[in-house]
Amino acid sequence: MADDIGEALRVEILGAQHDRSAFESGIEPLDRYFRVQAGQDARKNMAAPFVLVLSDGTVAGYYTLSSTAVNLWDLPEKTARKLPRYPLVPATLLGRLAVDRRHQGKGYGRFLLADALFRAVRSEIASFAVVVDAKDDNARRFYERESFLSFPDQPMKLFRPMADIEQLFK
Template sequence: MIRLEPLTGRHDRSGFECGVAPLDLWLRQTALQHQAKGVSRTFVAVPAGQAAVDHFAAAGHPELGPTSILGFYALAAAVAPLTDLPPIAAKRYPRQVPVTRLRRLAIRHDLQGQGLGRLLLADALNRARDAAPSVGSAGVFVDAKDDTASRFYQGFGFQPCADEPLKLYLPIW
């Protein structure tokens, strides 16, 4: 019912609202620019065809169309200082560690709590893991916006970093 694909100009960015204004604004104004400049890559969840659009309409979402964004995430390559890693992971690496950064992850406010966040996170982690042998990445960093988000990521094995409990790390290897 849902398809994950790279963000393009045909996606309806203006209709997306997750309840966190900076995330909505970033998707509308910055995501495509960053993609064009190679700064990050954004992937979106959209209805997977007309049957999915019809299903969403029957479930009370008649405003959703084939280009409606249900959720998104962005990935970027990064370098993290060794001091940012959790102590147990830090002893394995040099002073600077190549990582993948999960820059943003958001779900439409009216679709939250239905498992779409787990699906997007799994896809992001699979993409990071698949790219790691080719580009070098020891793990994935994410900056949780609050304690609830931190608990969400920790449920998937992310570990809080030494001095910043909302910065979390998941080793790939």
Template sequence: MSNAPFLVAPLDAAHERTGFHSGSDPLDRYLREQVTQDIRRRVAACFVALADLPASISKKLPRYPTVPAVRMGRLAVDEAFSGQGLGGALLADALERAARPEIAAHALMVDAKDGHAAAFFGHHGFIAQPDSPLTLFLPLTTALQSRNPRN
């Protein structure tokens, strides 16, 4: 089994598509109304990314089999600036960008390179995937609530 937080699989009839919103009406309409026919005619292939979330998180979500997420590539701070809060500031900036209304995402995902990095993200509220402790996520609503506690 892969330690990746997402399983990429071919689209099939069991995948719920009505709740999918990419922000592009033509793409959404294609996924809902046309892609199955194109797959059958062998003129297209369509894959979906599936994520397993801990039960404590998934029970709070709509009954969709997957949720959209933003994945952060890398986060590093030069040693000359270590311990000055720059890593936390960069992370806060990434969270703010990921939570913008024009980006439809439920969580920010990270792949910690080692235990030290995983501890950094854990300190900032990220939750480790049950089967992959170096893959962590933070629901964006949690990030927004911690930045705006009165909302």
């Protein structure tokens, strides 16, 4: 985990002071988004990008949060049965999460995920779950290890109920 290496870590809202030009996770769409689009999305309130900053100011990773809605009938029947019969259920979208390849394997991905889940559960906006769209099978397995559940007909789209996330931080 990140604490094991003695690194001072902090997660901040993306700002002009954060150098994004050298960020390279190895997944081009995530890198391009971070270098080109993340600042615009923040300014237009389309997503809230957060960055993991090391003690030397290096950006080691990032994630984005935004609001979304899930079609009630896309959820597993066991989950949908417990919810009100609204056609759309409010959720929080963890739109992107990436760690720079120079810092992979240090637990920073889990650190960023924990920070994102904490911010989502702490929010005063109604949200049934945190939803992710895994970019590939490695990402899907990462989220499954962190107790995310797949949508029945969309194995790359996963969710973790907010009630479950709340239990993590009690």
